[in-house]
Amino acid sequence: MVLVRRYVRNAGANVARVVASTLVALLLPPILIGALPRSSYNTWLLVLQLAAYVGYLELGVQSAMSRFIAHGAELDRIEDQSRAISSALFLMTAVAVVGMFASLGLAGAMPHLFADIPPDLHGDTRVAVFLVGVSVATGLPAAVLSGAYMGLRRYEVPAAILIVGKLIGAALVAAAALVTASMRLMAVSMTVANLATHAALWMVYERSRFRVPLGRSWISWPSVRAVLVHCASLQIWTLGTILVSGLDLTIVGIWDFQAVAYFAIAAVAVSFVGQLQGSVVAVLMPEAAALHARRAQEALGRMLIRFTRYGTLVLLAAGLPLFLGAELLLTLWVGADFADHASTLLRVLLVANTIRLVSLPYATMLVGVGEHGRVWLSPIVGGVINAAVSVAATMAYGAIGAALGTLSGGIVETGMHLAYNLPRTNALRVSPRQLLLGGMLRPALILTPLLPLLALAATRRLDLGAWWVTGGALFLGVCAAGYLAWRIVLEPEERTLVTRFLRSMRQIPLM
Structure with a gap:
């Protein structure tokens, strides 16, 4: 407790x-x-x-x-x-x-x-x-x-x-x-x-x-050296981060300067989702370090699956309103011009970052257990593919090319985490299949009732103005997604914990 x-x-x-x-x-x-x-x-x-x-x-x-x-x-x-x-x-x-x-x-x-x-x-x-x-x-x-x-x-x-x-x-x-x-x-x-x-x-x-x-x-020089060694292994991840998210706006600025504001606004909107998930996941690092000090490998494996499930659920729950209502939200926020030019950028970046960030709990726990230096290949390969596709596609198609580069890099990086890195991680006793099914795909079940609406939004044919039709479909889809999240995504003890928390909140006096 x-x-x-x-x-x-x-x-x-x-x-x-x-x-x-x-x-x-x-x-x-x-x-x-x-x-x-x-x-x-x-x-x-x-x-x-x-x-x-x-x-x-x-x-x-x-x-x-x-x-x-x-x-x-x-x-x-x-x-x-x-x-x-x-x-x-x-x-x-x-x-x-x-x-x-x-x-x-x-x-x-x-x-x-x-x-x-x-x-x-x-x-x-x-x-x-x-x-x-x-x-x-x-x-x-x-x-x-x-x-x-x-x-x-x-x-x-x-x-x-x-x-x-x-x-x-x-x-x-x-x-x-x-x-x-x-x-x-x-x-x-x-x-x-x-x-x-x-x-x-x-x-x-x-x-x-x-x-x-x-x-x-x-x-002491031994301590300086220890910090340097630890940080040096992290620099592979830092380089990957630069290639994935640190170059996109620069690339757009070089080859499509007029679209810089549109791309930046889309990226800022998407970053809300990543920051929210990151706030949930960041506390894993010291907890993983403490469990690793006790050599609790089984507990570390269970923690990884659980928090990957939590993180994925947060990504999807926070990202769905952005994906479905991109034009409306951008119009209310920064005007119709940005809604017209940035909505597609927003949706592509949202999908790309969701795919990449589902593996954030794994990457965070790797640092906590000190094994981040052993899995350097995926951030480099994903980052290089991201940067290469972004440059080539931006030169050919403008700012949307940078978003497509982010999507391609995210797919490669997450795939390599599952297929290449996880089997080589000694401190976390969990198989790629367990993490994929239990941590990533299980929360994705909440998308199934909303698939028709998501398809309409992706092609910019979702008419939010027809509130009596679209609003009704959204209400039913969200209710069904919430039911799936409660009954399938959450474990029984997690539902009990949430129920107790909500009951305790009702007992707090407002004055």
Whole structure:
């Protein structure tokens, strides 16, 4: 029961972060679209994309700290925890300096990389990339502290700080756009918010009663080497992530600049679903590390199947409204022009990311048990196929080609996880067949009553205006899908737990 409470608390903290990100992503784009010329908005999106590349220098240290701290806590080795976090801070401080120089290089290269950026925006573009990139680089050491909190199962601490920082940053950027429409001032606003967030994380950690002791005396080269080895194996996954999701907008910016905003809006909408699933799955890493420390292989296998089932159910339940109502939702959010140009992009990206993310619990638990370095082939192969198809198809067909590249890469990567990686994972005693049937396909049964509506939506023939017909069909389909989720997807003990939770919520006084 303690494990369930801890899981709910930590998952709740992650969900709160997703809600904050969702609010920002919902409210900020319409403001910027209305305040900026389309060319300036497209350029701002590419500024954020290039600055985000600096964030990949994080090297996976946050997940590494989560594992090291959780593993040390399970074995009651405080000195090991202190050496790990102090050495990681030393390492990431050096990497942050590299990130600042990388920001300078990206700033100089941006106007040459995207030939369609108007010449009068080149100066502001360079300044914006440099400032935002530097603010991202200064956050690299702070990622160590976030990982430490995660390893201690105190997700709510970094979540609260990051939520406040994100909301303040969005408000400052929106104000700068509305008042001045200056990309340079928007970048300054974001930089100030990022730096303040990183500083707050440091100050709170120093005063926290949950903190692991740190300092220069704890830095040791064996610990630095251990962190580097762990992070080096994660870089295969990082490279795969860059190839899968980090290059698409850049590719669209190079070969179809006018479609940058459409593609970005579709990607943002789809990211809501991935973030929601990620908030549920992220808490697996320290729990997997703790079970691995006890050598509980059977329990790890059961955990993998269960949370793959949960994660897939979340992906489908959150993605169905987006798929069925893409045109209506986009019209209400950013206008009819985006609904006309971005709805197909949204649907293809949604299917692609759902296929790729069903294996996220497996990838997360691999890091927790320390076997992520043994399964490097699938992210590389999936990423290379994604990038190659995206470039070729975008050159031929425009932005939809990048979405098709994401789809092809997702199919390959998930297939390789099942056919190649899982049989080679020693710590997780589960067969590919068990994971496919019990974790992935079982939740997909909820789609069966909605298949006719999904087919109409995919061909843009679903008329939501005919509410008496479409609404009735949707109501019946959703009721049938809910019944399947309750009776077939969930286990009896899970239904009992949900029922008890709902009853307990009814007993909470409202005043």
